[in-house]
Amino acid sequence: MAQPMMKTMPESQPQPMAMVESDWLARTVLTLAADGPDAFMIACLLGSDQAADLCRNLIELRAPNQAGTDSHHDAARTRLDERFLKGTARWGRQTSPEDLTRFHKISNSWRRRLTPLLAMDTDQVRTIMTGGGRFWVLTPSDPCWPGQVDDLARRSDWAPPLCLWGQGNPETLICCDRPLAVVGSRTCDEYGRSTAHQIARKAAGEGHLVVSGGAMGTDAAAHWGALAAGGGRTVAVFAGGLLHMGPKRNSRLFENIEADSGALISELPPGTIPEARRFLLRNRIIAALASDIVVAQARHRSGALNTANWGVELGRRVLAAPGRIDQPENTGCNRLIHEGKAELLLSASDIRDICHPAHGPVHPGKSVRQEASASVNTAESRGNQTNRENARRAPTVGSNHPAQTINGGQPDPTALEQSRTDRDRPSTHSQNKEKSSTQPSNSGTDNECKKAEDECLTKEEATVLAAIRACQRRNGPPMTGQLRAELADQGHEFSVRHLMQLLGSLEIRGLINMQDGCVVAEHPKNQACQRQRSKSTIQPSAPADSSVLGGTK
Missing domain, CATH: 3.40.50.450 (Rossmann fold)
Incomplete structure (x- = not known):
């Protein structure tokens, strides 16, 4: 009596699992039954017209622990065996009696795993299989x-x-x-x-x-x-x-x-x-x-x-x-x-021999916002790049220990200051005295430069730059993931895309440099003050070439 009632149920009401018709839902149920990749299940699917047919056939089997036999179960078993034999032949493999015996044992385990679902309707199973709609x-x-x-x-x-x-x-x-x-x-x-x-x-x-x-x-x-x-x-x-x-x-x-x-x-x-x-x-x-x-x-x-x-x-x-x-x-x-x-593997940076030709953006970190600001800051960025190249070529202070460098060549100011305190070299000692006599003015210059730098940044850019400097002082230049973790610890949640936009904007200004996956903050004294001097030497009506010239002085 139950089966006719099921057929007359309105379509708006949930259907029992025995009447599953959706291909994707049937495949999720079969995956649950197989409990992982199963070549026997693939063979049965190859021998079926649709996944829903195989799913209904499997449900029609009597549960392995259910007593008694009936013609309905025997017919379902015969159809399932036919699916297996047909699918195996389509897969190009011959079956033996031992294979069929093993298939009966495995298919019984499939049916056993489906038992909890038979008390549910299709909507309930759909909710389980999609995590309440979270997953596709x-x-x-x-x-x-x-x-x-x-x-x-x-x-x-x-x-x-x-x-x-x-x-x-x-x-x-x-x-x-x-x-x-x-x-x-x-x-x-x-x-x-x-x-x-x-x-x-x-x-x-x-x-x-x-x-x-x-x-x-x-x-x-x-x-x-x-x-x-x-x-x-x-x-x-x-x-x-x-x-x-x-x-x-x-x-x-x-x-x-x-x-x-x-x-x-x-x-x-x-x-x-x-x-x-x-x-x-x-x-x-x-x-x-x-x-x-x-x-x-x-x-x-x-x-x-x-x-x-x-x-x-x-x-x-x-x-x-x-x-x-x-x-x-x-x-x-x-x-x-x-x-x-x-x-x-010959190189980690040159992937021309590994991947096919590029089919994405040439500058993956550049967003529309960055492209718009790039034309405005082209002259300034070229000047800052020239300054960085000159700084890399500048000789370091003499010391028994080489100065630690960041950004692939620019000396870390902390390391330079430490090298100047080497008392084994008279010239270094005199430099240290000279440095101590002018320290108040240098400190004031740093503060003025940093203040001028922060005034031209948005609040988000200033937050990101401060986080980069904090990471760099503790453990060296951070990777992007470490930077996001640092920002999250400070209560600032940025998506990866938005963070890359901010980093691109800071890089265009010459405040940071991206190298080998790390974000390196340029020292404010070396960067912000140079930009400030560059801007002060440019007349309001000067062309772009003048800003480049002023930035390299």
Whole structure:
């Protein structure tokens, strides 16, 4: 009696799971039943006209712990066996009686996992599968489906995802024809982090999509590098459901990826716990999404080696960064190169031999606002650039210890002051006396320069500049991610895109310099005062060339 009542229910009312018709909802249910990638499930799907047909067929089976037999269950079992045999043949594989026996055991486990859903209607299941509307679901028929993951169906013992859950911008998955995966160990050193960050930033800056696993260490450095490109897109692939994105220490990174038009994806339902076995299965998705895979640094048993092996099996190009043979952090990469599974990565800054031609903005950090202000500040920025070049060529004060430098060559004022106190050199001692006699006037000049500098900045620009200087005084020039963390600790939340706009504006003014992923604040005495002197020597009606000349005096 229940079945006729179901057919006469109004369409506005929720339908029971036994009447599921939506392809994407059926695929999410089948993914839950399989509990991960399952070649048997793919074979059944290949033998079915639609995913909803297979889902209803599976629901019609009697639960394994249910007593008794009936013709309805036997008919459902026969249809399911036919789907499996037909799909296996279409996949190009012959089946044996042992395969069919194993299939019966596996399909019974599918049916057992579906039991809790049978007490729900389709709307309730839809809410569970989308995390209450937080996540989107892609199927192979969707225009944003990344077709390269279908390569996982090349062999009959592999299984491509039935669908993909995601958060963020789904178009990111198809924004690049040949994405770049950057992977490595969680316990990498500074060499590994720097390599991953530089490659990802360079690739994202040229419009390429950067794919990684969202983990600590190399993965995080790669994601932050792509975000530092300003408008660069990156995708993080998780081993569990999106309700269990981790590690928690990277939660701010995940927020930034989503805010900057990136994507956070998984092949598993939102509530799936990321067990250890799922991380190796996740790696095949990373390898399949990418056209080229860079292993920035890997230990002997790193999971990144599993990603590289998947890449080799899928015909992807794999590159590995070589490292010192006496450091365990480099053992995995060196072994990949030695065994011929990976090419040797020659450079982290020149990616012409790694990626296809650039198809994004030439200046990824430049926004419309920055382009508008660039024409106004062109002369001033050229003058400041000339000043920086002259400062780099200027000889440093003599000392037994070389002066510490920032920005690739300009001496840190603190290091210079320390070098002047070396009492072993009479000339340095006399310089120290001269410095102490004129210290009040220099201090006043610094304050005046800083005041004049701050007066021409917006409140947000001044806040960012102060945070850069604070980071630089403590630990040296910060990376973009560290700068955002510093600003957040001060109670200032900036999106990645807005922060890159502010940094671009500060760079045009010559107040900061972006180098190798780090933000270096120029000293106010060297920069602001030079701009002030430059402006004071320019007549109101002087052409742009005069400002350039005045800025280089």
